[in-house]
Amino acid sequence: MPLEWSSSPPELLLAVDRTSSRPLRAQVEHGLRDAIRTGRLRVGERLPSTREFARALGLSRGLVQECYAQLLAEGYLVTRAGSATRVAAGAVAQTGPAPSSGETPRLTVDFRTGVPDLRSFPVDDWLWATREAARTLPTAALDYGDPRGSAALREVLAAYLRRVRAAAADPEHIVVCGGYAQGLTLALHVLARGGVRTVAYENPGSPVAVGEAAAAAGLRAVPVPVDEHGLDVDALAATDARAVVVTPAHQWPTGVLLAPERRLALLAWARDRDAVVIEDDYDAEFRYDREPVGALQGLAPDLVIAIGTVSKSLVPALRIGWMVCPPHLAGPVTEHKHRSDRGSPTLDQHALARLIESGRFDRHLRRMRTTYALRRTALLDALAEHAPGVRVTGLAAGFHAVAHLPEGVDEQAVVAAAKARSVGLYGMSGQHASHSATPPRLVLGFGNVGERAIAEGVAAVGDLLAGRS
Numbered sequence: 125m126p127l128e129w130s131s132s133p134p135e136l137l138l139a140v141d142r143t144s145s146r147p148l149r150a151q152v153e154h155g156l157r158d159a160i161r162t163g164r165l166r167v168g169e170r171l172p173s174t175r176e177f178a179r180a181l182g183l184s185r186g187l188v189q190e191c192y193a194q195l196l197a198e199g200y201l202v203t204r205a206g207s208a209t210r211v212a213a214g215a216v217a218q219t220g221p222a223p224s225s226g227e228t229p230r231l232t233v234d235f236r237t238g239v240p241d242l243r244s245f246p247v248d249d250w251l252w253a254t255r256e257a258a259r260t261l262p263t264a265a266l267d268y269g270d271p272r273g274s275a276a277l278r279e280v281l282a283a284y285l286r287r288v289r290a291a292a293a294d295p296e297h298i299v300v301c302g303g304y305a306q307g308l309t310l311a312l313h314v315l316a317r318g319g320v321r322t323v324a325y326e327n328p329g330s331p332v333a334v335g336e337a338a339a340a341a342g343l344r345a346v347p348v349p350v351d352e353h354g355l356d357v358d359a360l361a362a363t364d365a366r367a368v369v370v371t372p373a374h375q376w377p378t379g380v381l382l383a384p385e386r387r388l389a390l391l392a393w394a395r396d397r398d399a400v401v402i403e404d405d406y407d408a409e410f411r412y413d414r415e416p417v418g419a420l421q422g423l424a425p426d427l428v429i430a431i432g433t434v435s436k437s438l439v440p441a442l443r444i445g446w447m448v449c450p451p452h453l454a455g456p457v458t459e460h461k462h463r464s465d466r467g468s469p470t471l472d473q474h475a476l477a478r479l480i481e482s483g484r485f486d487r488h489l490r491r492m493r494t495t496y497a498l499r500r501t502a503l504l505d506a507l508a509e510h511a512p513g514v515r516v517t518g519l520a521a522g523f524h525a526v527a528h529l530p531e532g533v534d535e536q537a538v539v540a541a542a543k544a545r546s547v548g549l550y551g552m553s554g555q556h557a558s559h560s561a562t563p564p565r566l567v568l569g570f571g572n573v574g575e576r577a578i579a580e581g582v583a584a585v586g587d588l589l590a591g592r593s
């Protein structure tokens with residue numbers, strides 16, 4: 125969307141070089157053309173008046189008028205009597221990216237994973253919390269603050285995590301960060317500085333996310349298999365890793381729970397190996413048919429960095445997460461956070477603190493649990509009706525499921541055929557370190573798909589899932 129300026133004239137940064145032999149008029153014209161071609165000035169965007177622009181550049185108004193006239197003649201600008209000069213609609217037609225010939229059909233139902241119900245974001249509650257935060261924040265809090273994050277949010281988070289996740293959370297050792305993504309990056313950098321060379325991750329899991337974060341930190345990333353009890357700790361012990369990224373409460377993407385004996389074995393491994401466990405506690409708020417599962421961090425706060433996020437409980441756009449660090453790592457993580465970005469946005473942190481403190485966050489979670497439980501049922505019903513041979517697992521928590529396709533079905537062919545029918549499906553192979561598509565499985569996200577769409581989407585691809593076409 126082009127920028128609209130209400131009353132004050134828009135600023136436009138353009139450099140002129142008075143020492144150059146190139147005439148000033150040519151320089152200004154070239155600068156404007158270039159700004160339009162490269163997209164610094166968008167179609168429809170208003171230019172400053174010739175008077176303002178001339179004053180800003182220290183040039184005569186007449187010269188700027190000549191430049192505008194030239195660009196009007198060339199079709200870069202348009203103007204109407206009595207209104208501002210703007211970038212013309214056709215100005216960048218030749219320079220924009222060419223439309224792709226292999227058109228991607230628009231998906232009418234998309235089972236993309238990792239996205240909560242975006243429409244359910246509690247806008248009114250968030251507005252209330254933001255207003256409260258802005259109204260009550262002392263002026264001093266608008267300065268650069270504690271890189272760990274606002275004390276208010278860390279206090280509230282510690283209480284929340286103790287209450288809901290049975291975490292051993294101390295506000296002194298919490299670092300607020302930009303979602304799980306930044307938390308992982310910070311953790312791996314700090315561990316690399318501390319001498320760790322290899323980080324292990326679950327397979328299937330997040331090979332790309334962990335692989336990229338590890339590479340950025342200068343670490344080697346090694347996959348370790350996951351079975352029906354979670355991470356294979358014996359296989360982990362056979363690697364040289366001194367850090368591991370795990371999703372104990374609801375393994376991503378298989379959905380299995382890390383079995384109690386494996387939890388203990390994992391912590392024993394960490395203690396023996398002088399290693400650190402990075403716990404990705406991404407969707408634990410949403411559980412359906414089993415007893416609550418506490419965070420691994422609660423069992424060994426000295427060995428585990430637990431990373432949480434509001435990306436599933438609220439929305440990814442907020443980019444708020446937190447790290448509960450072992451005491452000896454809280455300092456280095458804080459230092460690295462300070463170096464990275466000086467701390468996360470304060471107002472949003474205070475707003476989140478208000479949201480949680482006021483009970484509005486819990487109320488939202490309760491509402492969403494009901495919504496996701498209904499979607500989960502809709503998915504199971506639709507699969508039972510349209511693809512009865514497909515086994516579904518991983519549904520005890522969160523908002524994605526694993527569909528096990530009949531043997532011999534080509535996972536990627538199903539994904540491609542579904543796409544041609546405007547249904548977005550995603551293969552488990554994408555989460556596998558080797559991209560193996562055997563056995564054929566799909567990871568179906570139902571967080572951001574309504575019940576009716578789930579039914580329609582599954583009906584549209586049921587024959588593919590069942591291997592009937």
Ligand SMILES: Cc1ncc(COP(=O)(O)O)c(C=O)c1O
Binds near residue numbers: 237303330433435
């Ligand atoms: C396994 C897993 N962990 C964590 C996250 C959340 O990441 P972030 O907090 O950076 O949005 C995601 C997002 O999809 C995820 O799939």
